[in-house]
Amino acid sequence: MAFLEIERVVFTYPHRPPVVDGVDWRMQAGEFHCLLGRSGCGKTTLLQLAAGLLHPQSGRVVLRGSELAAPGPQVGFMFQAPTLLDWLPVLGNVLLPVSLQRKPTVQDEQRALQSLDQLGLAGHAQRFPRQLSGGQQSRVALARSLILEPPLLLLDEPFAALDAITRAELQDDLLRTCRERGTTVLFVTHDINEAVYVGDRIALMHGGRIVDDIVIDLPEPRTQALRHGAVFNDYCARVRASMDGAGT
C-alpha cells in the first residue's frame, strides 16, 4: 500500500475546463517528491486536493489507506508567505497548531524550542516576527508546520521569496529535518534547479496533467557542491527539455 495515492483525480472550478485533469500519483513513506510546472498548470490546486482542502469531482486521494475527507493533523502545510501572526512571539507562532487544539504543555514547548534550535533560531523564541529576516521567518513557518509531527508535509513554493543563498540554506535545513523525522514531502515549485536539488522524484505538470515522471538519483545527503557537478546539470537539462516539450 502506498503512503499517499492520488487516483484519477479531476477538479474543475465553476465554468472552467478542469485544472486538474485525471492525475494519478503515488508516494511511498519517507519519499520527497516535487511537483514542477509553469505558472497556472494546476500545482497549487493539486496540492490542496492532496491536503483535503478541496475535494475532487471524480477520483480520490487516499492517505495511509483511508480516503481523505478533510485536512487533519496528519498533514502539515507551508506556503510561499510565512503567514506568521505579528502579535505572537516566535515560540507562540511555532506552537499555534497545538494552541488551536489545546493548551501547549511543557513538552510541546521543549519540542518547539528544539526545532528552533535545529533550524538555527536558538535564542529567538521570544522575538516577534517583525524583528526577524525573511529567511528567519520562513524557518519559523517551517518549525510551525512540523510541530504536530505530521507524517505528510505539503509545501507550496515555500522559499520563492528568498534570496538564492538563504534559499539554498533553507533547502538543506528542510531536507535534513524531514530525513531525520521520516516525513513524506510533496513540494511545489516552478524552479527546475530547486526541484532537482531537493526531490528524489519529480512530477512534471502541464495543463492539469502529469506529463513526466523523473527519478532523481543523486547522492544522499544532498550537498551544495552537487550543484556544480555534471550529473546535477544533466538532470536540470533533462527536466528543462521535458518542460519545453510539454509546451509544444
Ligand SMILES: Nc1ncnc2c1ncn2[C@@H]1O[C@H](COP(=O)(O)OP(=O)(O)OP(=O)(O)O)[C@@H](O)[C@H]1O
Ligand atoms: N479559486 C479559483 N477559482 C477559479 N479559478 C481558479 C481558482 N484558483 C485557481 N484557479 C485557476 O486554476 C488554474 C490553476 O491554478 P493553480 O493555482 O493551481 O496553478 P499553479 O500551477 O499553482 O500556478 P502558480 O505557479 O502561478 O501558483 C489557473 O488557471 C487559475 O487561474
